Amino acid sequence: MGTATLDWYGCATFRLRTAEGLTVFLDAYLDRVPDAEQSGVGVDDVTEADWILVGHSHFDHVWGAERIARRTGARVVGSYESVRVLADAGVPEDQLLAVAGGERVALDATTSVRVLPSLHSCVWSSQPMPPADEVCLGELGLTFQDRGERMAALWAGFDAMGDDVKAHLAAARLGERGDGGALVFVVETSEGSLLFQDSIGCWSGVLAGESPDVAILAVAGRGNRDGEPVQGTTADFVAEQAAALGARTIVPCHHDDWLPGFSRPMDTAPIRDAVARESPGTTLVDLGYADGHAIFGRD
Ligand SMILES: [Zn+2]
Numbered sequence: 001m002g003t004a005t006l007d008w009y010g011c012a013t014f015r016l017r018t019a020e021g022l023t024v025f026l027d028a029y030l031d032r033v034p035d036a037e038q039s040g041v042g043v044d045d046v047t048e049a050d051w052i053l054v055g056h057s058h059f060d061h062v063w064g065a066e067r068i069a070r071r072t073g074a075r076v077v078g079s080y081e082s083v084r085v086l087a088d089a090g091v092p093e094d095q096l097l098a099v100a101g102g103e104r105v106a107l108d109a110t111t112s113v114r115v116l117p118s119l120h121s122c123v124w125s126s127q128p129m130p131p132a133d134e135v136c137l138g139e140l141g142l143t144f145q146d147r148g149e150r151m152a153a154l155w156a157g158f159d160a161m162g163d164d165v166k167a168h169l170a171a172a173r174l175g176e177r178g179d180g181g182a183l184v185f186v187v188e189t190s191e192g193s194l195l196f197q198d199s200i201g202c203w204s205g206v207l208a209g210e211s212p213d214v215a216i217l218a219v220a221g222r223g224n225r226d227g228e229p230v231q232g233t234t235a236d237f238v239a240e241q242a243a244a245l246g247a248r249t250i251v252p253c254h255h256d257d258w259l260p261g262f263s264r265p266m267d268t269a270p271i272r273d274a275v276a277r278e279s280p281g282t283t284l285v286d287l288g289y290a291d292g293h294a295i296f297g298r299d
Helices: 065-072 080-088 144-159 163-172 204-208 234-245 269-278
Strands: 005-008 014-017 023-026 051-053 075-078 096-098 104-106 112-117 183-188 193-197 214-218 249-253
Touching (some): 005 249, 204 234, 234 269
Parallel strands (some): 023 051, 051 075, 214 249
Antiparallel strands (some): 014 023, 112 183, 183 193
């Protein structure tokens, strides 16, 4: 028997291989715009997948799941909206498990995943991609409609991007109903537990009840704590979540330059410093692309 490995493919997409040989994709966004650095693994390279866990329905998380599921027969766990768009994209219904938080799904005889309700980053904020040490304030108490109006600036920015990007977005955008409700997954394996969050937001009371060995946390975007934009820095918000979880290891995600012109490569040094201060028992482990990291520390 081997040991569990975790590969990162950029943005918030990972592949977990358990000691027993189960292959679990966490998100499925492998095919990126031509301008983005590539991880070396595209959708067409994936020949083996047992499960795909989709954190939310935005294209940079769900796109790719439809082709991987159709080709490999992998089953997909996701929100009702993710499942709807994947069914529309031709994934057979018997491969789709719609969840909302509160479920535990058996993945094989020794591995299961618990689903938790979560929140998407405040992508509607006037500062949708602040550097990790930038203090962001305000924009509290806005209605759903106010936030929708603020999203117009984001769409205008996307519309102003080059033809390559526009073609990519047109192909990748499977649904029109936003994030579809964000989920967090806690994969429980024979060697330890792994929490997976693919957008920087949380219900703090939900996270406080968790104690995974390893936590993948999104570290880009304006954070969302309990439905309101975080007042402060991304670094401090990530550290707050790390301390609440008490995980031995934090793996950052969503911090590479996955959509040049919108995203920015995030310097994780301020996050590392904040985590060291707020959660001294936690180590931040920055993965390179596809490097087969022994995630529970047993090489
Ligand atoms: Zn998103």
